Amino acid sequence: MVRKHPRRCRRARNATSRRVPRDTDTAPDDVSRREHAAAKLNLFLHVGARAPDGFHPLESLVVFTEFGDRLHLEPSKGFRLRRIGPFADALPAAAADDLTARAVTGLGELVARVPDFTVTLEKNIPVAAGMGGGSADAAAAIRLVCRTWGVPFESPDVLSLAVGLGADVPVCLYSEPAWATGVGEQITPLPGLTDLDLLLVNPRVPLATGHVFGTFTSPASLDRMLPTGVDFAAPAAFLSYLESQRNDLAEPARALCPVIDDVLSGLERQDGCRLARMSGSGPTCFGVFDDRVACERAGAAIGAANPDWWIIPTRTGQPAV
Numbered sequence: 001m002v003r004k005h006p007r008r009c010r011r012a013r014n015a016t017s018r019r020v021p022r023d024t025d026t027a028p029d030d031v032s033r034r035e036h037a038a039a040k041l042n043l044f045l046h047v048g049a050r051a052p053d054g055f056h057p058l059e060s061l062v063v064f065t066e067f068g069d070r071l072h073l074e075p076s077k078g079f080r081l082r083r084i085g086p087f088a089d090a091l092p093a094a095a096a097d098d099l100t101a102r103a104v105t106g107l108g109e110l111v112a113r114v115p116d117f118t119v120t121l122e123k124n125i126p127v128a129a130g131m132g133g134g135s136a137d138a139a140a141a142i143r144l145v146c147r148t149w150g151v152p153f154e155s156p157d158v159l160s161l162a163v164g165l166g167a168d169v170p171v172c173l174y175s176e177p178a179w180a181t182g183v184g185e186q187i188t189p190l191p192g193l194t195d196l197d198l199l200l201v202n203p204r205v206p207l208a209t210g211h212v213f214g215t216f217t218s219p220a221s222l223d224r225m226l227p228t229g230v231d232f233a234a235p236a237a238f239l240s241y242l243e244s245q246r247n248d249l250a251e252p253a254r255a256l257c258p259v260i261d262d263v264l265s266g267l268e269r270q271d272g273c274r275l276a277r278m279s280g281s282g283p284t285c286f287g288v289f290d291d292r293v294a295c296e297r298a299g300a301a302i303g304a305a306n307p308d309w310w311i312i313p314t315r316t317g318q319p320a321v
Helices: 099-111 133-149 156-165 169-174 209-214 235-243 250-256 259-268 292-305
Strands: 034-047 058-075 080-084 117-122 178-181 186-189 197-202 273-278 285-289 310-315
Touching (some): 034 133, 034 169, 058 310, 099 117, 099 156, 117 133, 133 156, 133 169, 156 169, 169 178, 169 186, 197 259, 197 292, 209 250, 235 273, 250 259, 250 273, 292 310
Parallel strands (some): 080 117
Antiparallel strands (some): 034 058, 178 186, 197 310
8 A cells, every 4th residue: 555645744833733633641661762763775766857846756665774873752841852973963053953853843833732852862874875864863753752742653744744854754754665656755665575684885975965966867767666576575586676776866976976986896896795786865885795794794894995984784674672
């Protein structure tokens, strides 16, 4: 079943809150006040011609990893966003400009409640890296606050808020493997997708999505339909299918950030690497490996040759609690 969400949400306070239940806090324990913001990977990305509204239609197979950011909520007087972690300094200087803060305050306006808590964001995902970190954080904040307030995040108005924050936020809200179309907001879940052992490599060079789309000149013809006849649960068949796909943003991204070529070639040279590709608008690239051991060996080899690069072995799926 395709989850189709509206393409726009003008402002959170314009949404009708009557459809969103209001209740007392329902997340008293520490575990329920924590949330994982999984890194998002585009296993492939096809990009169509720019539409009159300025957006490009897309089709992509999206997965989420055990690696990601972490959020924690604590009761306080008024709302505060606290940022920590290795990439916290790369976030907007003003917390109010952060997508996570906008998600929390927008949700408060939507349900007419004051967010009396501090949200701590542990920023582990590099910024402007092609892994949807900002969208993942906003989506995780929505799930966390909805759980605290007893509000279903699948509510139509909450989903409209997510779309208004960004095209990637709805798919990150579910954080499940999905076929994404439209501008990324039309989602078909793909349950049973085989898990993949991955090595993520980023050369620590930020690359703004807008700049990559700004130089994109080779739109594709999109099928916009979920392919039939592909056994997504069978590793060999799934990898064979992925090998036949591409990332249409790779060429403009490599022109803007040539070190991406070095990252891809470094992955391809490693034993056990079955596929190397750039994710999203880059510059992060991923390698699909035979197993975790092969990932870790490849990561050690690439890291020894490139000590300034950011390298993480991970796997698709949810982390252990």
